[in-house]
Amino acid sequence: MPHRVLVTDKVSEEGLALLKAEPDFEVIVRTELAKDVPGLKAALREADALVVRSGTQVTAEILEGQTRLKAIARAGVGVDNIDVPAATKNGIVVMNTPGGNTVSTAEHTMALMLALSRNVPQADASLKAGRWDRNKLTGRQLEGKTLGIIGMGRVGQAVAQRALGFEMRVLGFDPFLSAERATELGIESIPHLHQLWGQCDYITLHTPLTADTKDLINAETIAQMRPGVRIINCARGGLIDPAALREAIDSGHVAGAAVDVFEPEPPPADHPLVGHPKVVVTPHLGASTEEAQVAVAEEAARLLVDFLARGQVRFAVNMATLNRAELDDLRQYLDLARRLGMLHAQMDRGIIKSATLRYRGEVAGKNTRLITAAFAAGWMETALGGQVNLVNAEAGLKERGITLTEEKSTDPGDFSSMIQAEVETDRKGYVASGTLFGREFLRLVRLGPYRLDAHLDGNLLIFTHNDRPGLIGALGTEFGKRGVNIAQMNVGRETQGGEAIGVVNLDAVPDEEALKAVSDHPDVISVSFIKLPAHGELPSWLQL
Numbered sequence: 001m002p003h004r005v006l007v008t009d010k011v012s013e014e015g016l017a018l019l020k021a022e023p024d025f026e027v028i029v030r031t032e033l034a035k036d037v038p039g040l041k042a043a044l045r046e047a048d049a050l051v052v053r054s055g056t057q058v059t060a061e062i063l064e065g066q067t068r069l070k071a072i073a074r075a076g077v078g079v080d081n082i083d084v085p086a087a088t089k090n091g092i093v094v095m096n097t098p099g100g101n102t103v104s105t106a107e108h109t110m111a112l113m114l115a116l117s118r119n120v121p122q123a124d125a126s127l128k129a130g131r132w133d134r135n136k137l138t139g140r141q142l143e144g145k146t147l148g149i150i151g152m153g154r155v156g157q158a159v160a161q162r163a164l165g166f167e168m169r170v171l172g173f174d175p176f177l178s179a180e181r182a183t184e185l186g187i188e189s190i191p192h193l194h195q196l197w198g199q200c201d202y203i204t205l206h207t208p209l210t211a212d213t214k215d216l217i218n219a220e221t222i223a224q225m226r227p228g229v230r231i232i233n234c235a236r237g238g239l240i241d242p243a244a245l246r247e248a249i250d251s252g253h254v255a256g257a258a259v260d261v262f263e264p265e266p267p268p269a270d271h272p273l274v275g276h277p278k279v280v281v282t283p284h285l286g287a288s289t290e291e292a293q294v295a296v297a298e299e300a301a302r303l304l305v306d307f308l309a310r311g312q313v314r315f316a317v318n319m320a321t322l323n324r325a326e327l328d329d330l331r332q333y334l335d336l337a338r339r340l341g342m343l344h345a346q347m348d349r350g351i352i353k354s355a356t357l358r359y360r361g362e363v364a365g366k367n368t369r370l371i372t373a374a375f376a377a378g379w380m381e382t383a384l385g386g387q388v389n390l391v392n393a394e395a396g397l398k399e400r401g402i403t404l405t406e407e408k409s410t411d412p413g414d415f416s417s418m419i420q421a422e423v424e425t426d427r428k429g430y431v432a433s434g435t436l437f438g439r440e441f442l443r444l445v446r447l448g449p450y451r452l453d454a455h456l457d458g459n460l461l462i463f464t465h466n467d468r469p470g471l472i473g474a475l476g477t478e479f480g481k482r483g484v485n486i487a488q489m490n491v492g493r494e495t496q497g498g499e500a501i502g503v504v505n506l507d508a509v510p511d512e513e514a515l516k517a518v519s520d521h522p523d524v525i526s527v528s529f530i531k532l533p534a535h536g537e538l539p540s541w542l543q544l
């Protein structure tokens with residue numbers, strides 16, 4: 001089946017051409033679905049990937065129950081139109097294309113700053129209306145003015161460089177702006193936001209919209225600003241409380257504003273800022289240049305090809321970056337961790353509270369975060385079926401209040417690499433450890449207090465028992481009577497004649513009667529039947 005990519009916002013032809021040129025890729029452009037929730041939901045049932053800009057709201061409702069959809073590529077930066085937690089929950093990778101539209105957005109910010117300072121839109125409208133209003137439209141120079149930039153990421157830094165070209169004094173506020181980087185850029189780093197407001201003639205916003213930045217410009221922060229300040233927003237509409245800004249413009253405290261972004265988009269006709277004569281507005285045009293659109297569309301296409309055809313994850317906002325080489329290197333460990341998770345899930349030892357993954361030896365030097373995620377996926381797989389994978393498993397555990405902890409030691413101990421998973425439940429903790437023999441043989445080397453050497457695949461009958469002669473023979477007879485062949489058998493004990501554990505690999509699933517016969521044996525204490533994948537059998541998320 002070809003990889004089907006659905007595109008619901010206008011993206012450049014160059015990006016689409018890259019996708020179409022790939023063998024086994026089918027591209028469907030349906031921009032009318034951007035505003036059609038049921039239509040989009042239905043179309044996604046038949047799609048492997050979705051490409052959007054900011055025009056499509058990808059909500060939890062749309063993502064719920066999407067089993068074919070594997071990836072969403074945002075041709076642009078902001079992913080606030082995508083419910084990323086819902087995508088994570090449904091195992092969908094969300095990727096964006098940072099950088100491709102940075103220069104265009106910085107240039108648009110400068111265009112708005114200049115338009116605001118020199119009354120360009122008002123002058124244009126007035127002359128076109130037959131007037132020659134030279135005296136009314138006197139502006140202000142940028143040179144020598146102080147610009148405050150909030151959010152010194154890609155766009156913020158590009159604006160700073162351009163503002164310095166206009167000989168402005170530039171102040172930057174960003175929790176991740178180091179003093180060294182500020183010096184390199186030739187700007188002043190402001191450690192606390194409250195120190196920035198009163199120093200600026202212009203304030204420009206370049207942060208994402210988060211709980212912290214929502215309504216960053218409000219009545220209280222405006223009151224701390226210098227009278228005559230001008231405000232520019234090319235980031236996200238929600239960063240400004242529009243009613244408070246309008247009031248401040250009407251009162252004369254704020255001289256004017258330039259706004260490219262709104263909440264919602266398009267803004268309602270009675271939006272407090274849109275019709276105001278001292279506000280310059282553009283319809284979210286920051287990234288709308290030919291150059292930026294080609295760059296982000298081509299990058300989005302490359303991200304999807306890398307992911308769907310080559311198993312490489314880049315620029316994902318909801319999972320660690322993973323490439324084919326890393327996946328190849330980790331595959332056996334990921335498989336081992338997943339199987340340990342599946343084993344634990346089927347051991348049924350009370351209400352789960354937490355798990356600790358201990359990595360020893362060579363594996364401790366690998367990307368254990370992914371291996372832990374694979375354990376989590378295996379652990380939840382039995383309960384949730386094929387919905388869990390490396391993307392959503394850890395988040396799924398967190399949602400359920402289950403904590404996952406990692407401990408690492410490069411000291412190899414008994415094996416060159418060992419993964420130990422200890423699960424704590426309301427009743428007791430339980431440990432299972434696994435290792436790799438050679439490149440491909442996965443072994444269970446510890447279960448509870450017992451050391452073992454059992455194969456971690458297929459049908460496992462695990463039974464604790466009193467270490468007495470005759471039991472193993474009796475078991476073999478029970479299974480033999482029912483035509484179930486024993487492929488492997490392994491026994492572990494702490495002391496001779498004490499409590500012991502047996503792990504039997506069976507060629508077929510035993511019926512209830514066979515299991516009952518085993519548990520009824522007077523020397524058997526407990527019995528668990530565990531179903532693991534066959535040797536070498538991988539889930540789709542490990543087959544990339």
Ligand SMILES: NC(=O)c1ccc[n+]([C@@H]2O[C@H](COP(=O)([O-])OP(=O)(O)OC[C@H]3O[C@@H](n4cnc5c(N)ncnc54)[C@H](O)[C@@H]3O)[C@@H](O)[C@H]2O)c1
Pocket residue numbers: 077078079098099101102105150151152153154155156173174175176206207208209210212213234235236260261284285286287288
């Ligand atoms: N108008 C447009 O068309 C357009 C185009 C591109 C980007 N954008 C938007 O512009 C914004 C910036 O884009 P970018 O590519 O520079 O992103 P970025 O991730 O490179 O930079 C964002 C910066 O904001 C900082 N930040 C976060 N919270 C902050 C806070 N409370 N105070 C100060 N700084 C904070 C981060 O540390 C980061 O450095 C995003 O919201 C993006 O969606 C809009």
Ligand SMILES: O=C(O)[C@H](O)COP(=O)(O)O
Pocket residue numbers: 053054055075076077078079101284286287288
């Ligand atoms: O976050 C972004 O990349 C910009 O807001 C651009 O959005 P757009 O792709 O809808 O123009």
